Amino acid sequence: MPEYVTVERRGDIAVITLDNPPVNAFSLHLREPLNAELVKLRDDASVAAIVIACAGRTFVSGADITEFGTSRSGQSPNLIDICAMIETLGKPVVAAIHGTAFGGGLELAMACHYRVADPKSLLGLPEVKLGLLPGAGGTVRLPRLVPAEKALAMITSGNPIGAVEAKTEGLVDAISEGNLVDSAVAFAKSRIGEKPVAVREREARVSGGSYGALDGLIEEVTKKARGLEAPVAAANAVRNALRMPFDAALKAERETFLRLVAGDQSRAQRHIFFAEREAQKVPGIGKDVTPRPIRKAGVIGAGTMGGGIAMALANGGIAVTVLEMSQAALDKGFGVIDKNYAASVSRGSLTEAKKAERMGRLSGALDYAALADCDLIIEAVFEEMSVKKDVFGKLDKIARPGAILATNTSYLDVNEIAASTSRPQDVVGLHFFSPANVMKLLEIVRGEKTAPDVIATSLALSRQIGKVAVVAGVCHGFIGNRMLAARSAEGEALMLEGALPAQIDKVFTDFGWPMGPFAMSDLAGLDIGWRNRKALGKTSAIADAVCEAGRYGQKTGKGWYRYDGRKAEIDPEITALIEAESKKAGVTRRAVSDEEITERTMYPLVNEGAKILEEKIAARPSDIDLAYINGYGFPVGKGGPMFWADLVGLKKIVAALDKWHDKTGRDVFRVSPLLRRLAETGGSFSARPA
Ligand code: 3H9
Numbered sequence: 274m275p276e277y278v279t280v281e282r283r284g285d286i287a288v289i290t291l292d293n294p295p296v297n298a299f300s301l302h303l304r305e306p307l308n309a310e311l312v313k314l315r316d317d318a319s320v321a322a323i324v325i326a327c328a329g330r331t332f333v334s335g336a337d338i339t340e341f342g343t344s345r346s347g348q349s350p351n352l353i354d355i356c357a358m359i360e361t362l363g364k365p366v367v368a369a370i371h372g373t374a375f376g377g378g379l380e381l382a383m384a385c386h387y388r389v390a391d392p393k394s395l396l397g398l399p400e401v402k403l404g405l406l407p408g409a410g411g412t413v414r415l416p417r418l419v420p421a422e423k424a425l426a427m428i429t430s431g432n433p434i435g436a437v438e439a440k441t442e443g444l445v446d447a448i449s450e451g452n453l454v455d456s457a458v459a460f461a462k463s464r465i466g467e468k469p470v471a472v473r474e475r476e477a478r479v480s481g482g483s484y485g486a487l488d489g490l491i492e493e494v495t496k497k498a499r500g501l502e503a504p505v506a507a508a509n510a511v512r513n514a515l516r517m518p519f520d521a522a523l524k525a526e527r528e529t530f531l532r533l534v535a536g537d538q539s540r541a542q543r544h545i546f547f548a549e550r551e552a553q554k555v556p557g558i559g560k561d562v563t564p565r566p567i568r569k570a571g572v573i574g575a576g577t578m579g580g581g582i583a584m585a586l587a588n589g590g591i592a593v594t595v596l597e598m599s600q601a602a603l604d605k606g607f608g609v610i611d612k613n614y615a616a617s618v619s620r621g622s623l624t625e626a627k628k629a630e631r632m633g634r635l636s637g638a639l640d641y642a643a644l645a646d647c648d649l650i651i652e653a654v655f656e657e658m659s660v661k662k663d664v665f666g667k668l669d670k671i672a673r674p675g676a677i678l679a680t681n682t683s684y685l686d687v688n689e690i691a692a693s694t695s696r697p698q699d700v701v702g703l704h705f706f707s708p709a710n711v712m713k714l715l716e717i718v719r720g721e722k723t724a725p726d727v728i729a730t731s732l733a734l735s736r737q738i739g740k741v742a743v744v745a746g747v748c749h750g751f752i753g754n755r756m757l758a759a760r761s762a763e764g765e766a767l768m769l770e771g772a773l774p775a776q777i778d779k780v781f782t783d784f785g786w787p788m789g790p791f792a793m794s795d796l797a798g799l800d801i802g803w804r805n806r807k808a809l810g811k812t813s814a815i816a817d818a819v820c821e822a823g824r825y826g827q828k829t830g831k832g833w834y835r836y837d838g839r840k841a842e843i844d845p846e847i848t849a850l851i852e853a854e855s856k857k858a859g860v861t862r863r864a865v866s867d868e869e870i871t872e873r874t875m876y877p878l879v880n881e882g883a884k885i886l887e888e889k890i891a892a893r894p895s896d897i898d899l900a901y902i903n904g905y906g907f908p909v910g911k912g913g914p915m916f917w918a919d920l921v922g923l924k925k926i927v928a929a930l931d932k933w934h935d936k937t938g939r940d941v942f943r944v945s946p947l948l949r950r951l952a953e954t955g956g957s958f959s960a961r962p963a
Contacts, residue, residue, distance in 0.1 A: 277292055278291055285322070288458065290328050292328035296329075296330070300337035301337075324461050325369065332382070334375045334378050341543065356380060356383075360386075367387045367389055367464075369449075369453050375395075375433065380409040389453070391453045393436065396436065398428050400503070412526050413477070421514070425508060477514045487511075490508075491511075501538060540912070541912025542909060545898065545902055545909060548896070552896050555732065563726060567648045571649070573644075578705065579681075580595075581710045582705050585738050588631060589734075593634060595637050596637075596638050603639070614628045641668070641671045646673060651680075656683060661682060665678060669693075678696070681703060688722070701720065703716075704717075719744055744892065753900045758881075764874070765815055769815065772865040774834070775843050777791060778792050780867045798826045799820050799832050800820060800825045800826075803820040818854060875917075876933075876942075879948070880941070880943075887945055915959060919958055923956070
């Protein structure tokens with residue numbers, strides 16, 4: 274039996290060490306022995322003070338998320354019981370914090386009378402990222418240690434603060450020097466004989482004593498939450514902490530926690546938490562596969578994509594050489610990069626010094642020879658096979674042996690690109706999403722011959738540069754864009770039959786997408802798709818007519834909408850244009866319901882996801898969910914398309930797809946055998962969490 278809790282005596286101080294690898298989650302098997310030890314130490318007159326520390330890489334990082342939805346969650350002794358026991362123990366209890374004191378971990382630490390922290394430790398309440406609020410006193414104790422505005426910011430964002438800031442704010446009593454446990458023991462010793470004051474006995478407070486500012490902040494949080502319940506609930510809980518007696522606020526917090534933990538949004542967000550970790554486990558890439566070191570990278574192209582990729586790499590500490598065809602193109606690209614960083618500085622999210630450091634990692638070049646010593650080269654040139662092959666031919670000649678050659682293609686066949694080199698094992702797709710320095714998703718496209726350590730390196734790179742990686746196989750559009758094509762396929766038909774762009778967009782924003790497809794196209798520019806259609810000999814009656822009218826989107830002030838600055842307005846000209854196209858096609862327009870729009874756009878997205886799983890383009894449904902949340906703006910509270918499909922019910926989706934297939938005969942509605950089988954057998958895409 275592993276020893277989850279051990280006690281060591283240092284004179285009259287007892288040091289409790291919790292040891293529940295890997296992150297010291299506060300599981301029942303840890304709570305039970307901890308509770309028992311606390312009782313013993315409370316009753317032992319030879320113990321004057323207690324230190325609670327953790328073994329391994331971190332302090333308690335939260336409740337055990339895998340327990341949520343099971344009978345173990347909340348089972349006595351639960352975290353609330355343990356916190357109450359610590360507060361009333363009658364002797365000083367000191368938390369010795371290293372690593373991450375997150376969620377229930379910080380709640381445990383706040384129930385202690387004092388906190389001593391390692392200078393590198395982080396303290397936070399990230400529950401909101403799991404669709405929850407702190408459920409063991411976090412919202413009532415934090416505003417008793419730090420000003421309520423600070424508590425509100427920490428709890429509603431879920432973002433942690435460092436130990437030094439925590440000390441300034443009042444969350445931490447001392448920063449350790451040298452050994453953490455020794456420091457905590459010394460601190461405990463210095464408090465022996467004092468009557469320990471529990472945090473619950475302190476007053477919650479706002480800076481300057483005025484509630485007005487806090488109410489304003491709560492309003493802001495509510496506006497920004499865009500349909501997510503947890504941030505709003507968390508903000509209200511902080512307000513309760515100021516306006517209600519401690520126990521009443523604690524009770525209200527607990528009730529809200531229990532409601533949220535049982536709800537779909539939290540289930541969805543917990544699903545995404547595990548999906549992120551799962552996605553790092555790629556079939557055939559074991560822990561024994563060592564990533565190649567990436568010290569220096571090359572990026573070909575200083576346009577929007579290349580510049581963004583270069584920034585993403587520089588942000589992750591990698592030196593980057595950006596290659597362009599002319600000095601003018603390089604100057605333009607670097608000018609944009611500089612402007613982007615400057616915007617971050619003026620927003621306050623980057624310091625001038627950090628900007629200079631990042632810019633210092635970037636250099637420009639006009640000759641391929643400058644990339645000869647790069648460990649990784651990513652091309653972001655024009656999306657055409659012949660252009661890509663030409664670039665890879667050149668790279669094959671100059672890149673050092675073992676360098677990884679990556680394409681940022683969004684659609685093209687990575688195997689064909691790889692075959693144009695003498696080293697297909699070193700070729701991989703690294704599909705970034707625009708703007709590449711901001712968007713979290715990195716689709717790693719694994720070619721037939723891509724070496725396992727190239728995939729391992731790409732995964733390690735994604736972590737280094739703060740991206741969420743999803744590995745995809747080769748097909749047209751990989752995971753994300755292939756599914757997007759299925760989602761968009763019916764747009765034209767819906768308009769021809771009676772829907773208008775604003776109605777379709779509203780269905781999307783009501784669903785939780787940040788933008789509808791038409792507003793999005795206006796932002797991206799309609800001429801790009803038009804040019805592509807022409808090149809492929811394709812037509813799209815309404816979309817082509819919009820472009821023929823010179824309406825290319827926001828950049829021309831008119832597209833699917835007309836623009837007053839960036840504000841979209843419904844344009845009667847577009848309505849007339851669409852109605853004219855219906856007439857031309859001999860279609861009598863009819864009312865199209867919002868439900869029909871959902872069935873004909875969202876359900877094909879799910880269906881294509883199922884086809885992608887059948888073809889093993891994605892290893893698991895949660896990888897698809899991750900891609901859609903991080904690359905396409907799928908609402909996080911719905912957990913991604915495959916998780917959402919389970920919530921809707923696969924039977925219902927299959928029935929609707931069959932209906933539309935019967936009506937239209939179109940391929941996007943042809944139900945994938947996997948989806949049909951799951952629907953018929955009562956199966957689901959997402960096994961976890963409960
Ligand atoms: C909470 O506390 C509610 C309370 O307010 C109220 C209670 C009544 N539980 O991320 P990693 C697993 S809610 C279970 O790769 P890192 C993770 O799945 C909780 N498992 O490591 C992975 O498993 P595997 C509030 C957990 O070093 C392994 O540990 N706390 C938990 O990159 C390693 O994880 C949080 O939300 C958990 N709480 O990062 C903190 N945490 O190896 C969540 C991790 O099988 N955790 N696992 O894939 C984190 O943010 C990061 O894990 C952490 C370490 C920063 C701690």
